[in-house]
Amino acid sequence: MFRISNPLAGKSVVVTRAIGQADELISHLQRLGAEVIHIPTIEIVPPDSWADCDRALEKLHDYHWLIFTSTNGVRFFFRRLKDRGKKVDALKKKQIAAVGERTEEVLKELGIQINLVPHDFSSEDLVEEFQKKDIVGLRILLPKADKGRDVLKIGLTALGGKVDAVTVYKNQPTQRNNLSEYQKLLHGNAPDVLTFTSPSTLRNFISLFGAKRIYDWQTKGCRIAAIGKVTAETLEKHELSADVFPDKSTIPGLAVAIGDSYR
Numbered sequence: 001m002f003r004i005s006n007p008l009a010g011k012s013v014v015v016t017r018a019i020g021q022a023d024e025l026i027s028h029l030q031r032l033g034a035e036v037i038h039i040p041t042i043e044i045v046p047p048d049s050w051a052d053c054d055r056a057l058e059k060l061h062d063y064h065w066l067i068f069t070s071t072n073g074v075r076f077f078f079r080r081l082k083d084r085g086k087k088v089d090a091l092k093k094k095q096i097a098a099v100g101e102r103t104e105e106v107l108k109e110l111g112i113q114i115n116l117v118p119h120d121f122s123s124e125d126l127v128e129e130f131q132k133k134d135i136v137g138l139r140i141l142l143p144k145a146d147k148g149r150d151v152l153k154i155g156l157t158a159l160g161g162k163v164d165a166v167t168v169y170k171n172q173p174t175q176r177n178n179l180s181e182y183q184k185l186l187h188g189n190a191p192d193v194l195t196f197t198s199p200s201t202l203r204n205f206i207s208l209f210g211a212k213r214i215y216d217w218q219t220k221g222c223r224i225a226a227i228g229k230v231t232a233e234t235l236e237k238h239e240l241s242a243d244v245f246p247d248k249s250t251i252p253g254l255a256v257a258i259g260d261s262y263r
Contacts, residue, residue: 005033006032006033007032007033007259007260007262007263008029008032008033008034008193008258008259008262009033009034010033010035011033011034011035011192011193011262012034012035012036012037012186012189012191012192012193013029013034013035013036013037013191013192013193013195013258014036014037014038014039014186014191014193014194014195015029015036015037015038015039015195016039016040016041016042016194016195016196016197016201016202016204016205017040017042017197017201018040018042018043018044019038019040019043020044021044021071021072022038022040024251024252025195025197025251025254025255026038028251028252028255028256029255029258032255032258032259034193034258037185037186037191039182039185039205039208040174041173041174041200041201041204041205041208042171042172042173042174042198042200042201042204043171043172043173043174044072044169044170044171045169045170045172046076046169046170047146047167047168047169047170048146048170049167050080052164052166052167053077053080053143053166053167053168054080054084055166056141056164056166057080057081057084057086060086060090060091060141061090062139063094063139063140063141063164064094064095064135064138064139064140065094065095065096065097065135065138065139065140065141065161066091066094066095066096066097066140066141066142066143067096067097067098067099067126067140067141067142067143067152068096068097068098068099068103068107068143069098069099069100069103069123069142069144069148069152070099070100070103070145071100071102071103071106072145072168072169072171073103073143073144073145073168073169074103074106074107074110074143075106076143076168076169077143077168078110080168088110088111088112091112092113095115095116096112096113096114096115096116097114097115097116097117097126097129097130098114098116098117099117099118099121099122099123099126100121100249100250101117101121101248101250102250102251104117116129116130120249121228121248121249121250122228122229122230122249123149123151123152123155124151124155124229126152127151127152127155127156127159130155130156130159130161131159134160135156135159135160135161136159136160136161137160137161137162138160138161138162139161139162139164140156140161140162140163140164141164141166142163142164142165142166143166143168144165144166144167144168145167145168145169145170145171146167146169146170146171147170147171147200148165149230150165152165153165171200173200173203173204173207173208174204174208179208179209182208190216190217190220190221190222191217191222192221192222192223193222193223193224193225193244193258194214194217194222194223194224194225195225195226195254195258196224196225196226196227196231196235197226197227197228197231197251197254198227198228198230198231199230199231199234201231202226202231202234202235202238203234206238211238211239211240214238214240215239215240218240218241218243223243223244223258223261224240224241224242224243224244225242225243225244225245225246225254225257225258225261226242226244226245227246227249227250227251227253227254228249232245243261244257244258244261245257
């Protein structure tokens, strides 16, 4: 069957990922012919305090499991590990769990062996995987964002694990004084596609443009593409809905799903 090689030709697609983290999605979309508009709605920065993380690093030998739920968590944790004079080898004998294909890849690039990856790339699915294991009394370290969900901590604690959730990065909104600049990028028009890769990119985009404007765009034909169940649920809380939802919650999967929606 004939497939259109550039199904997004002439389509304006808004990417809302942070600066420095949007390149992969932008590249995939451009290869499909899209005219990409980058409106970064979040900034990824170090936490206000490293105190909790530093305490965990000092007793790293006590932990049986380390769980990473994002590439940001990996990068900031290992950067701090190095800053504190510790080596990656300190994790060689630890059990490691990773949520997400890209998170797994970044860990492997650091030479870390992964012991557990949930099939659904979600925290909920990881808790289900741990239900098959005996973690009663085991110490678990969970590096996370300052506003990360408590699904893992609550779920693993209920299974008997002793979870230390430590903040290793902040996910903060971009400044509203950039709003006029972003509006100029849209030329006053509704984009063809809005992409959201996390609840925070969505919430911050709404804080910039307003849910009503996004709803109006959607009624005029703008499609909303979302990665992950939690992002889709966040859309619903704002009386919006995902038009494009990839089978696989990955950046390449999202780009393919957007392209396929126009084939």
